[in-house]
Amino acid sequence: MSVGEAHVGPLPQWDGQVTRLLVTEKDELGLYRPVGFLDAVDCGEEVAYRFAYLEAATRRPSFRPLLGFRDATRPYESAGLFPLFAERIMDPRRPDRPMYLAALDLEDEATPLEVLARSGGQRAGDGILLTPVPHVDGNGRTSCVFLVHGIRHLLGATERVDSLRPGDRLRITPEPANPVNPRALLVTEDGNRPLGWVPDALLDYVHEVQDGTLTVVRVNPREVGTRLRLLVRLEGVASPDWQPFTGPNWSTVG
Incomplete structure (x- = not known):
């Protein structure tokens, strides 16, 4: 076995x-x-x-x-x-x-x-x-908590994360010129000061969320490592008839 x-x-x-x-x-x-x-x-x-x-x-x-x-x-x-x-x-x-x-x-x-x-x-x-896998309720409300990715790859992002506090509002900014993925979404402090990226697997979901509000849940000290530095929550609305990660492309075997 x-x-x-x-x-x-x-x-x-x-x-x-x-x-x-x-x-x-x-x-x-x-x-x-x-x-x-x-x-x-x-x-x-x-x-x-x-x-x-x-x-x-x-x-x-x-x-x-x-x-x-x-x-x-x-x-x-x-x-x-x-x-x-x-x-x-x-x-x-x-x-x-x-x-x-x-x-x-x-x-x-x-x-x-x-x-x-x-x-x-x-x-x-x-x-x-x-x-x-986030859920969309019958009224279209949805939320998801995730760790911001790639902080160490952005110049100055570590220092910018140091200044954040729980409850701070952040922004999600499209990055169509991203050389790896044109659908990439940056997490930014004010639209111009990048902190990291939305995880790849959540890109389709986040692109569907409307009137989204992104807030800081927790800022962890540098000792925990960049992977766990910044925890955020996205809240917004989507079509009540839509659920993330469903449809023909998400069918499982068996």
């Missing part, structure tokens, strides 16, 4: 509250491409997990199965979080875990998927990144 196929006890039925994360992987251009969905269903006393590849991802010439998920033709289910993702969550026994959770604006009781959704689950030298 492969790493991703391990089952721990009987699986609960998939009829509870489902939390979904998009799994992406960095390609040769440095862009994070969608690979599949990781779902968790809360069935009261138990949580079950499912991973399934996107059909579109398996058709890419550069597609390679993730560790533990060799069979790209079917979904995987487990009563425990798959090792590939579980190893991206900080050990509760580590003394610096409270500081880590605080940097993510999470409580000690945060679930594994809440931690992965907020942190992205990145590891050094690893191209895998997890992204929360």
Whole structure:
């Protein structure tokens, strides 16, 4: 049995509250491409997990199965979080875990998927990144919390982040001249002072959000590393008939 196929006890039925994360992987251009969905269903006393590849991802010439998920033709289910993702969550026994959770604006009781959704689950030298799947309610209201990417690549951005405070308003500025992705969106202090970028996987979602308000949730000290420096929240409206990451291009295998 492969790493991703391990089952721990009987699986609960998939009829509870489902939390979904998009799994992406960095390609040769440095862009994070969608690979599949990781779902968790809360069935009261138990949580079950499912991973399934996107059909579109398996058709890419550069597609390679993730560790533990060799069979790209079917979904995987487990009563425990798959090792590939579980190893991206900080050990509760580590003394610096409270500081880590605080940097993510999470409580000690945060679930594994809440931690992965907020942190992205990145590891050094690893191209895998997890992204929360936002929800649009019946009135079109939507929100999403995310870490600003690429701060270290912008001259002066680290110093500008130092001056921010929770609640500060920021802006999202299109960057059509971006040499890697013309749909890139900069997070800026006033429209002219760039701080970093919206994560690649959220670009389609953010482009759909209207009347968006972007505010600082948390500014972390430099010691935590640039990846966790700036946590922001986007709130706005979209069409009530639209949900992010749905439609033919987002169909999963099996």
